[in-house]
Amino acid sequence: MDCVVCTSVPVILRPPRNTICGACYEGARSIINLINKLESEKKGSDTSPPNSCKTLVDVSRWVSDRKDIENVLKEEASFLRTGFFTALKDQIHTDIQLKPANNGLSLPAHRALLAARSQIFKNMLDSDVCKAAPTDTITLSELNYEELECLVEFLYTGSLSKEKMEKHVYSLSVAADKYEISYLQKFCERQMLRSLNSSNALDVLEISDICSYISLKETALNFIVKNMEDIAFSARYDQFALKSPHLCVQITRASLMEAKKKMISL
Ligand SMILES: [Zn+2]
The missing domain is CATH 1.25.40.420 (Serine Threonine Protein Phosphatase 5, Tetratricopeptide repeat)
Structure with a gap:
């Protein structure tokens, strides 16, 4: 069938060029339904009326809006990520040391960031305030140096390379569970499911x-x-x-x- 959507050269088709194949028809219906479903599920959305996506022109506008939102989110993520990670790499105002198993080399970090990322770290550091001489080291005896380095990178950037994730997913899962870092738990779960x-x-x-x-x-x-x-x-x-x-x-x-x-x- 000569379909005006998926034929590679639709201009050669005879006017009025209004035939559409079954696959393109089903695809168009399902994407319009999906967009309307996503829009109606969106909490607090009262700007667009129900079933506001009716034609493929609406679909194209919706996709383009999502692309704009994605770009803004990427910029935000990059802004948040680079600031903290640079402070860590350059050791700007780091105020605590993290030690891996077997008394290995320690890594510097920021108390405030650890407390913000994990309730368990927060409790450890809070209880510290009562002591006369607050501790300046936390030992994570379940991780080796390389694993600890990955955990710290994740806490600062919210992400890890595929290579590091594949290598350390099990130990990071255990750490995420122990220190109640729910986003890392989700991240590890996704990786294990994929692989x-x-x-x-x-x-x-x-x-x-x-x-x-x-x-x-x-x-x-x-x-x-x-x-x-x-x-x-x-x-x-x-x-x-x-x-x-x-x-x-x-x-x-x-x-x-x-x-x-x-x-x-x-
Ligand atoms: Zn088609």
């Missing part, structure tokens, strides 16, 4: 169990059950069974339920 595969599913299950990521734990468990053959005969499963027998019980039960479901559907 879930047969070789890391048991690690993801373990961490999501420790850190109470309910939905991620369910996803990892379902993934393991579906890929049981690859996972159960791996060497990693032997170590896992010794370390986390309660999770092995959950895997066995979930596998049996899955097998039962398959039997019924046959």
Whole structure:
């Protein structure tokens, strides 16, 4: 069919050039519905009437508005990120040291920023005020130097490179859970969900169990059950069974339920 939207050279079509294929029709309807749904869900939005997006011209205007908003947010994020991170890198008014496990080299930081990012750090530093000689070091014994460096970078910038995240996602998840840094928890959860595969599913299950990521734990468990053959005969499963027998019980039960479901559907 000659569709005026997706034909590569619509000008060669005969006038009045008003034919549209099924895919373009469905696509246009669904994007208009999606925009109206998002607009009606937007809290506090009383400027635009319901179903204000009617044509593809409205869609194009909506997308362009979102692009403008995205640019403003990017500028804001960059403004917030660079100021604090520069103060850290240049050690401007840093007033506390963070120490990793095994008495490793410490990293300087700002008390105010730590307190703002984590309720646990805030409590530690608040209780400090009562003491005659306030401590100038916090030890994070669950992290090594490199992991601590990543945690500090995240606290100052709200982000981490893909490479660092892939390498340290498990230890950062544990730290996020311990120090109640909810945004880092979400960040780690997203990373584990994106990278879930047969070789890391048991690690993801373990961490999501420790850190109470309910939905991620369910996803990892379902993934393991579906890929049981690859996972159960791996060497990693032997170590896992010794370390986390309660999770092995959950895997066995979930596998049996899955097998039962398959039997019924046959
Ligand atoms: Zn089309």
